[in-house]
């Protein structure tokens with residue numbers, strides 16, 4: 001039986017141990033941290049998500065825009081949700097047809113909408129009345145008729161329990177009251193036939209997820225009725241969670257599909273969409289860095305790592321650590337102790353968590369973190385203190401391939 005935790009694939013761990021044994025120790029261009037994505041694991045997972053005919057799956061590219069990851073999703077029949085010109089160009093560069101691209105996001109300028117239409121994108125989630133007016137003008141000029149979903153943001157009346165856990169307003173979409181004021185007839189160049197709602201994140205309970213989805217149905221179908229819209233498409237965004245704390249709170253995909261079949265029926269839509277980020281790619285990614293110092297400071301056992309939130313910022317934002325283990329085999333023989341893991345930046349925010357590791361961990365040992373496939377490389381703050389930007393690797397059929405070399409400060413500083 002393997003000594004590695006359940007979230008770490010054995011074949012990858014062994015390959016990375018080999019890599020560690022042949023490490024480049026040149027201070028100027030060494031990797032002070034790298035990401036690696038297990039593509040066989042990813043493809044298997046995506047194929048499993050596609051074993052259903054209830055929901056059309058899009059991939060939220062913001063979760064991980066690496067070309068190899070996009071290609072894996074393409075190969076498994078996913079379509080693509082992009083939220084910027086950069087994401088659009090990255091997806092088009094992988095030879096994905098523009099008809100398979102959806103544009104979401106609150107920051108769509110008229111210039112951007114026109115550019116997307118010119119590139120052949122014909123599906124838009126519209127988040128403001130301005131976006132609607134601009135898209136209509138651009139579509140009329142270009143003589144195209146894009147499919148449009150209105151993004152709705154719900155708030156619960158004072159005193160009523162808010163199932164979304166808080167009533168803070170965001171720039172994502174508009175209230176039903178605001179959308180009710182528009183007239184579909186004012187936008188003849190658009191096929192406005194869907195609604196989009198997504199106001200939750202990292203959900204780990206099937207029951208809670210279903211309860212939230214089902215509470216969306218009445219306000220959304222009511223809005224469609226008031227607008228005189230034949231509601232064809234309902235897009236429920238993303239938000240399916242990963243159990244970063246490994247407490248076995250995992251979602252059941254087959255239950256999700258059963259629940260979504262009910263939602264589809266209740267909303268009487270012909271198409272139900274999800275744009276998955278974290279749930280699609282989170283588990284296939286790992287992050288590796290090494291220990292540069294170890295000390296007892298007051299009451300804390302501290303490890304200082306070669307990289308921290310400059311490569312992987314999520315723990316600082318959420319106060320949730322990624323699961324972690326030693327890459328070497330020495331761990332199981334000694335007792336474990338909770339270590340406070342700090343990165344190299346001059347801010348106390350730079351902490352990757354407090355996690356159990358064997359007492360004999362040492363300077364130079366490599367640590368591997370799991371569930372780092374989503375919101376990792378591209379969500380971090382790589383330039384602070386001028387450390388190297390993380391390298392990226394893919395692992396496929398036993399082969400480890402570097403896709404991005406570490407970028408040293410002299411390459412990005414001006």
Ligand SMILES: Cc1ncc(COP(=O)(O)O)c(C=O)c1O
Pocket residue numbers: 060062063081104105198201202237238239240275276277278279374
């Ligand atoms: C519009 C939209 N859809 C989907 C997602 C993906 O969310 P998740 O990673 O929770 O699946 C996001 C993430 O921010 C988003 O903004």
